[in-house]
Amino acid sequence: MTPQDNNLSRRDFLKLGIGALSALAVLEMSGVSLFFMQPRRLAGEFGGVVNAGPADSFPTGSVVEFPDGRFFLIHAPDGGFLAVYSRCTHLGCTISWEADKNHFFCPCHASSFDTNGDVQNPPAPRALDLFAITITEGQVLVDTGSITQRDRFTPDQLTYA
Numbered sequence: 001m002t003p004q005d006n007n008l009s010r011r012d013f014l015k016l017g018i019g020a021l022s023a024l025a026v027l028e029m030s031g032v033s034l035f036f037m038q039p040r041r042l043a044g045e046f047g048g049v050v051n052a053g054p055a056d057s058f059p060t061g062s063v064v065e066f067p068d069g070r071f072f073l074i075h076a077p078d079g080g081f082l083a084v085y086s087r088c089t090h091l092g093c094t095i096s097w098e099a100d101k102n103h104f105f106c107p108c109h110a111s112s113f114d115t116n117g118d119v120q121n122p123p124a125p126r127a128l129d130l131f132a133i134t135i136t137e138g139q140v141l142v143d144t145g146s147i148t149q150r151d152r153f154t155p156d157q158l159t160y161a
């Protein structure tokens, strides 16, 4: 083996090493990017299933806000539950519950919604969106990753314990 052969193989070795490190860096960046790009659906947070608590802890006729889950839980007078998205169906502003007026109100263009989420006052074009509810072992579980649009309230949208 001549010294030139040695120089050549050293150069090849360096090229291989740099190539391997580059490939590793690309793989690592791809993995990190994919991790941050995937939707977050953690239990208890918006986008995941939120345990609202025991069904019997909500008096009938009550409306309770869950800010982290971005919904209001409505316990209708007949005992059924509705979970409505706290986003206005007009242009997406956040609504609030005004207990003294017994309605939901959007501050952006003054839409209001009744206790079932039906439009009382436009410009909102349709009722508040719903999240799926299941009641398991007495706990009200609201799936904030599952949004249902609706034109208006119908009794079959209620979930019972």
Ligand code: FES
Binding pocket: 088, 089, 090, 091, 092, 093, 106, 107, 108, 109, 110, 111, 122, 123, 124
């Ligand atoms: S965004 Fe709510 S009324 Fe316009």
